[in-house]
Amino acid sequence: MNKTRIKTIIGIVLALVLVLLLTSQIFWGNTPRFHPLLWSRIKSFPNKVISLPGEVISLLPIPFKKQAALDDDSQASSFFGIRFRETTPKAKKETVSDDDSKARPTNVKPKEITSLDDISVVTPPSYVKFKQVAEGIKRGTDTKTGTEYITYEAGTELEIVTYTLSDGSKVSVLVPKF
């Protein structure tokens, strides 16, 4: 078999493999229209390549055990002589003083907002520092009482959005219009 025939076969096989593998990724339903997810696929391709070693490592059959079973060191798993222990970050315990519990009542349901008149307007203490969280909106927390204050600059357009939570209760929030 001469060189040209070998190259012909290689070309045909390569073209066939490329078409069968890539057409559904690039084109939409065997039409000349591009797939709607093509651009996002191209953009996420470098991230996929970078995360590939991590995915391969995660597929290795390392027998991790649950934290409860690992209290005893003898139950820690080993892999080629390396001992593994699964650790989970412990939740930070909050210490609530009497003053804090007064400042932050826990059993208060959020009031449904139907108009801007429902929002109580107060003057925050002078030591409260505000940070901008959105255009025209600043948020500050009173470090002593834990009360949160939100300021809206004059001219900021807001809309009331009502969400229904999983327990059926409704919560209304003010959302800036963009």
Added chain:
Amino acid sequence: MKIGPFYFDTKELFLFIAIILLGIAIYFNWDIYFFDRTKLLTIVVIVLIAKGLLPAIHNEPFFILSLIAIFLTLFVPIFQVLLFFFLAFILFKLLRVI
């Protein structure tokens, strides 16, 4: 065979005959076992155009590719067959087959 300013070799004449036969089959609604007549006609017309653009020295890889493309119409959609045809041409050029 010389028709006007154009010279046609036997392969091109056979392609012309194939196009005429396929046109008759479509017109009279004749069945061609397993093959879709319109798909075949599309492929044959594209093969004829490609053949006209290629020098005769590259006939062998070209006709192997054409036959495979015709048989692929049995298994994959026509869009993929056409893509395969053009992609194979690009690969032939890159591999210096043509």
